Amino acid sequence: MTQQVIDKLAWIALHQRRFLAVRSYGKELFYLPGGKREAGETDQQALIREIHEELSIHLEPSSLRPAGVFRAQADGKAIGVEVQLTCYWATADNQQPQASAEIEQFEWLNSDSSDQCSVAAVKVLEWLIEQDLVD
Numbered sequence: 499m500t501q502q503v504i505d506k507l508a509w510i511a512l513h514q515r516r517f518l519a520v521r522s523y524g525k526e527l528f529y530l531p532g533g534k535r536e537a538g539e540t541d542q543q544a545l546i547r548e549i550h551e552e553l554s555i556h557l558e559p560s561s562l563r564p565a566g567v568f569r570a571q572a573d574g575k576a577i578g579v580e581v582q583l584t585c586y587w588a589t590a591d592n593q594q595p596q597a598s599a600e601i602e603q604f605e606w607l608n609s610d611s612s613d614q615c616s617v618a619a620v621k622v623l624e625w626l627i628e629q630d631l632v633d
């Protein structure tokens with residue numbers, strides 16, 4: 499059996515020991531913002547495009563730094579289909595996030611909200627707690 503992995507990029511944004519999470523229309527759980535590469539895109543280009551589409555925020559290209567890679571069961575997919583989140587730190591320009599495109603809601607979450615997050619997002623959250631970056 500071939501194992502299916504959905505490869506995605508994600509942005510870890512922190513504010514007052516909370517992390518930024520988004521929920522798409524029609525979905526129950528919150529995700530880390532980000533998405534899949536399009537043909538020919540670098541990680542940087544894909545992440546900047548996705549974050550602009552989802553939150554109307556422009557990430558500064560030179561600020562992107564790898565944070566970690568996290569893999570878990572993909573929300574809403576058949577058992578065994580996994581999502582791999584290649585996560586980056588990045589500085590945004592001065593804008594506040596605005597939910598746009600497919601995003602219905604964004605929230606700054608902490609560990610109290612892990613039951614509202616996808617398994618992959620919880621993995622990132624657990625790592626942020628270990629690093630003492632989120633409460």
Ligand SMILES: Nc1nc2c([nH]c(=O)n2[C@H]2C[C@H](O)[C@@H](COP(=O)(O)OP(=O)(O)OP(=O)(O)O)O2)c(=O)[nH]1
Nearest residue numbers: 504529530531532533571572573575581616618619
């Ligand atoms: N960006 C992101 N995606 C996540 C997280 N957790 C998680 O399970 N996913 C999953 C949800 C989907 O099963 C999978 C692919 O998401 P997607 O939005 O690119 O794809 P989709 O299957 O919903 O839609 P499509 O693009 O194939 O039309 O990624 C997360 O924290 N962040």
